[in-house]
Amino acid sequence: MKRSKQILxxxxxxxxxxxxxxxxxxxxxxxxxxxxxxxxxxxxxVQLPCPEFTFLGPxxxxxxxxxxxxxxxxxxxxxxxxxxxxxxxVYQDHGYTIVGGLxxxxxxxxxxxxxxxxxxxxxxxxxxGVRVDFFWQIPNTDEGHFDPSDEKSVFGPVHT
Numbered sequence: 722m723k724r725s726k727q728i729l730x731x732x733x734x735x736x737x738x739x740x741x742x743x744x745x746x747x748x749x750x751x752x753x754x755x756x757x758x759x760x761x762x763x764x765x766x767v768q769l770p771c772p773e774f775t776f777l778g779p780x781x782x783x784x785x786x787x788x789x790x791x792x793x794x795x796x797x798x799x800x801x802x803x804x805x806x807x808x809x810x811v812y813q814d815h816g817y818t819i820v821g822g823l824x825x826x827x828x829x830x831x832x833x834x835x836x837x838x839x840x841x842x843x844x845x846x847x848x849x850g851v852r853v854d855f856f857w858q859i860p861n862t863d864e865g866h867f868d869p870s871d872e873k874s875v876f877g878p879v880h881t
Contacts, residue, residue: 725763728812730805730822730853731755732831732839733771740771742783747865755823755859755867764820767809770801772830772838786829789837798841806842809851819853824876827861833876843879854878 735755738746759766773781773789776797809819822839825831830838833856846853856876859865867874 725765726817727762727764727820728767728809728817729759729762729764729820730767730769730809730842731759732822732824732828732859733769733774734825734831735823735859736766736768737771740774740779742773742781745783747859747863752859752865752867755857758867758869759823762820767805767812769805769831769838769842772798772801775801784829786832786835786837789829794837795841798838799845802838802842802845806845806849806851809846809853810849813851819851821855821857822853823857823859823867825861826858826873826876833858833879854880 734741735752738748738750738752772794776794813819822833824833824836824839826833828836830836833839843853855878857867857869857874858876859867860871860873862873869875
């Protein structure tokens with residue numbers, strides 16, 4: 722079987738809602754609509770690590786962008802992102818296309834527009850020559866239903 726050679730980079734909790742801050746999960750497990758869509762598009766998925774979980778643990782309190790925007794959190798992000806960006810570089814260097822990212826609207830870490838972790842991911846990716854220039858997003862709604870034909874699920878182009 723031929724591979725599509727198309728990679729989608731996904732925020733950790735798209736595939737594992739267990740990592741989400743208590744009371745903020747939008748699904749009991751995986752974000753099924755997003756995973757089904759990626760499968761239909763024939764995208765492979767590279768899962769990013771969860772920076773909040775690895776930085777403060779599963780019992781962490783909800784925090785804001787400003788509370789995460791610290792030198793310590795940025796350093797942590799770069800440390801856990803380095804192997805993932807290296808992997809994406811290998812894919813890209815061998816003819817794979819990074820079609821974009823799938824992030825979490827409203828997350829202080831993973832919002833594609835202002836999330837601290839996503840901004841660090843984009844910066845490190847740019848430094849390493851990895852192109853990730855478009856994002857879809859899980860909408861910031863109670864159920865977080867992903868529908869790529871709904872503008873709430875499309876963030877669009879990002880610029881670093």
